[in-house]
Amino acid sequence: MKSSLRSRQEPRRVSNGVIIGAMLLSLCVLSIVKARYCATPFGKAEDQLQEQMNSSIRMEPEESSPARTPGEEEEEDDGENGASATTTTAPAVTKTPAAVAAGGNRGKGKPTCYMTSKRSERCDASGDIRVDGNRSTIYVSGIDREWKTKPYARYHDPVAMAHVREYTLKPLPEAAPAPACTRNHSVPGFLFSNGGFSGNLYHDYTDVLVPLFISTHQFRGRVQFLLSGMKPWWVAKFTPFFRQLTRYDVIDVDNDQEVHCFPRIVVGATFHKDMGVDPRRSPGHVSVVDFKRALRRAFGLPREAASRGGATGRGKPRLLIISRRGSRRFLNEREMARAAAGAGFEVRVAEPDQHTDTAAFAALVNSADVMVGVHGAGLTNMVFLPRGAVLVQVVPFGGLEWLTGVTFKDPAADMEVSYMGYDVTLEESSLIDQYPRNHQVLTDPYAVHKQGWDALKAAYLDKQNIRMDLDRFRATLREAMSRLPPAP
Numbered sequence: 001m002k003s004s005l006r007s008r009q010e011p012r013r014v015s016n017g018v019i020i021g022a023m024l025l026s027l028c029v030l031s032i033v034k035a036r037y038c039a040t041p042f043g044k045a046e047d048q049l050q051e052q053m054n055s056s057i058r059m060e061p062e063e064s065s066p067a068r069t070p071g072e073e074e075e076e077d078d079g080e081n082g083a084s085a086t087t088t089t090a091p092a093v094t095k096t097p098a099a100v101a102a103g104g105n106r107g108k109g110k111p112t113c114y115m116t117s118k119r120s121e122r123c124d125a126s127g128d129i130r131v132d133g134n135r136s137t138i139y140v141s142g143i144d145r146e147w148k149t150k151p152y153a154r155y156h157d158p159v160a161m162a163h164v165r166e167y168t169l170k171p172l173p174e175a176a177p178a179p180a181c182t183r184n185h186s187v188p189g190f191l192f193s194n195g196g197f198s199g200n201l202y203h204d205y206t207d208v209l210v211p212l213f214i215s216t217h218q219f220r221g222r223v224q225f226l227l228s229g230m231k232p233w234w235v236a237k238f239t240p241f242f243r244q245l246t247r248y249d250v251i252d253v254d255n256d257q258e259v260h261c262f263p264r265i266v267v268g269a270t271f272h273k274d275m276g277v278d279p280r281r282s283p284g285h286v287s288v289v290d291f292k293r294a295l296r297r298a299f300g301l302p303r304e305a306a307s308r309g310g311a312t313g314r315g316k317p318r319l320l321i322i323s324r325r326g327s328r329r330f331l332n333e334r335e336m337a338r339a340a341a342g343a344g345f346e347v348r349v350a351e352p353d354q355h356t357d358t359a360a361f362a363a364l365v366n367s368a369d370v371m372v373g374v375h376g377a378g379l380t381n382m383v384f385l386p387r388g389a390v391l392v393q394v395v396p397f398g399g400l401e402w403l404t405g406v407t408f409k410d411p412a413a414d415m416e417v418s419y420m421g422y423d424v425t426l427e428e429s430s431l432i433d434q435y436p437r438n439h440q441v442l443t444d445p446y447a448v449h450k451q452g453w454d455a456l457k458a459a460y461l462d463k464q465n466i467r468m469d470l471d472r473f474r475a476t477l478r479e480a481m482s483r484l485p486p487a488p
């Protein structure tokens with residue numbers, strides 16, 4: 001009887017086992033399919049890179065313009081909040097009741113600090129303002145809570161923001177006396193930072209100088225700059241540009257041992273897009289062309305427009321090759337220069353670095369009609385190119401079109417510069433000598449992208465040099481020549 005019962009149950013057990021096994025196999029297959037074809041923890045390569053760019057050149061995809069946040073229209077203020085344009089040093093003073101009553105938020109119901117984009121935050125307050133930079137504190141009349149902010153336009157990047165000093169906006173103390181003013185100003189103060197990745201030319205412009213222009217040009221010089229994290233060499237490098245925005249010397253607010261008192265304080269510059277300005281959102285509807293004009297005035301650059309006749313209109317157009325000493329260098333640079341000369345250009349080769357005289361290099365770039373260089377911070381000098389000039393960006397092998405697009409291709413059009421991309425083939429890349437032909441770095445760059453920014457940078461930016469195919473290069477030169485405006 002037992003053996004008969006056992007014989008009837010065993011087929012059922014086998015059947016149940018087959019069903020369970022089939023279910024497990026189906027789950028495995030579904031997991032593999034999802035991992036291969038559906039969303040992964042990395043998402044798109046560029047989405048992951050936007051969070052992980054840990055290098056000195058952290059060039060990222062452009063963000064969509066955010067909706068205007070409460071209070072953003074305050075940037076339209078011309079900043080003329082004082083009876084005179086002088087900045088004075090004086091003993092401690094007591095603000096008038098009217099000034100105290102006017103303190104706090106600029107506009108009823110608007111927060112003192114608010115995000116102006118994914119990358120930037122702005123704090124704006126008027127009244128009795130006392131800036132004690134040594135303690136990273138700003139005392140503000142009329143506010144009822146503390147606000148903490150970091151005045152650097154890269155909020156989405158924790159690596160950069162870790163190198164930016166935080167400031168706290170506090171209500172003026174009631175029980176104890178407020179810090180005494182040791183220096184009084186009749187114009188607004190504007191506090192920003194050159195921490196983060198400043199010192200890399202691309203980030204100098206994208207994270208600091210362009211946002212600074214957007215946020216302060218409307219003051220018409222009647223604003224006092226307060227710089228946190230000051231690097232004296234950096235300030236000296238860009239002082240001619242600062243002179244276009246302020247009448248006063250930049251103050252090292254972290255270390256000057258003063259308590260600065262202002263009728264108004266603005267903390268943090270507004271970011272619009274990489275190397276660019278959105279005229280729809282900027283005060284006075286200025287554009288990046290206006291930014292370039294300010295640079296031309298700052299560095300005394302004479303050329304407004306490029307031409308096939310060069311600077312004189314009667315000679316050869318000038319071609320500037322941006323040289324690199326480290327990675328991504330041209331391995332046949334001399335041959336390139338000879339090819340360009342043969343194509344009818346007057347050729348210059350130059351390599352900018354942190355020690356390059358900014359005014360002298362700006363003048364050299366401004367004299368060029370065509371600029372050629374491998375993707376990197378040196379191409380930021382495109383801001384000095386005259387209208388109608390041609391920028392040829394040599395894009396390293398490795399599927400980097402999205403990266404090179406947002407950093408230099410997209411800004412070029414707004415800067416009135418004609419853009420050409422030269423995509424390096426595997427045969428032109430030194431990577432072909434470093435890896436076997438079936439290696440993933442050569443066969444599947446996007447798989448390397450998915451490993452994160454560090455993997456991409458190590459494979460395609462840090463270890464790659466380029467030997468240009470001279471026939472391809474000559475064809476590129478012919479097209480560049482044809483794009484130049486005719487000589488006047």
